[in-house]
Amino acid sequence: MRNSNTLRFWRRHDAITAADGTHTSPAGAELNAACAAEGLRELKDCELKDYLLPEKK
Numbered sequence: 001m002r003n004s005n006t007l008r009f010w011r012r013h014d015a016i017t018a019a020d021g022t023h024t025s026p027a028g029a030e031l032n033a034a035c036a037a038e039g040l041r042e043l044k045d046c047e048l049k050d051y052l053l054p055e056k057k
Helices: 005-011 026-044 049-050
Strands: none
Touching: 026 049
């Protein structure tokens, strides 16, 4: 991925909840969604990207 959101996800200590070490926190869920949207935007022949909101800057 161009911006490497995946790497930033794993570096964030607040992305995974302490309760079980598996499920994401709200901050982790938002970053996970940003990673998915970034990946969709980079696909050349994917009509789904036309339905995404503009990127947050």
